[in-house]
Amino acid sequence: MVDDEGVPLYAVRDGKVDQGTYNGYRRYASSCHVCHGPDGLGSSFAPSLVDSLKQMDYWKFTDVVTNGRTNMGATGDKVMPTFGSDPNVMLHLADIYRYLKARSDDKVGRGRPERFKAPS
Numbered sequence: 001m002v003d004d005e006g007v008p009l010y011a012v013r014d015g016k017v018d019q020g021t022y023n024g025y026r027r028y029a030s031s032c033h034v035c036h037g038p039d040g041l042g043s044s045f046a047p048s049l050v051d052s053l054k055q056m057d058y059w060k061f062t063d064v065v066t067n068g069r070t071n072m073g074a075t076g077d078k079v080m081p082t083f084g085s086d087p088n089v090m091l092h093l094a095d096i097y098r099y100l101k102a103r104s105d106d107k108v109g110r111g112r113p114e115r116f117k118a119p120s
């Protein structure tokens, strides 16, 4: 699901998430966790995306993940890689956003979320 502007939406029912948000959790774990830490909470190497998404909108998020970013800090270069040509990320970017946004909104806890069954 997306809203009128095309921003991906997540759904949470009784603490369980929709399939897209669950997929986002799995994709986050395989592509982003190594730098951004468990459950989006950040590490000494890369910022907490749970915090970032309190300010950052979907379009900015998409831009940074697609194009990467380099921050020449005093303590050395911190590099957010460019994922624009990585289908494992680009095909699932909306779901990764859904998961992180749900975490950021405090709607999903830490660890692997449970899925609810879609109505048939």
Ligand code: HEC
Binding pocket: 028, 031, 032, 033, 034, 035, 036, 045, 046, 047, 049, 052, 056, 061, 064, 065, 069, 070, 071, 078, 079, 080, 081, 083, 089, 096
């Ligand atoms: C190799 C380590 C690494 C991986 C893997 C990585 N990132 Fe990053 N990311 C960083 C670093 C370091 C920064 C901070 C860059 C800076 O300070 O400009 C960053 C910044 C970001 C930001 C901007 C945060 C802000 O508050 O401005 C977003 C959004 C982001 N990453 C999303 C992702 C997503 C989504 C994935 C997985 C698809 C991912 N990153 C994978 C290292 C990584």
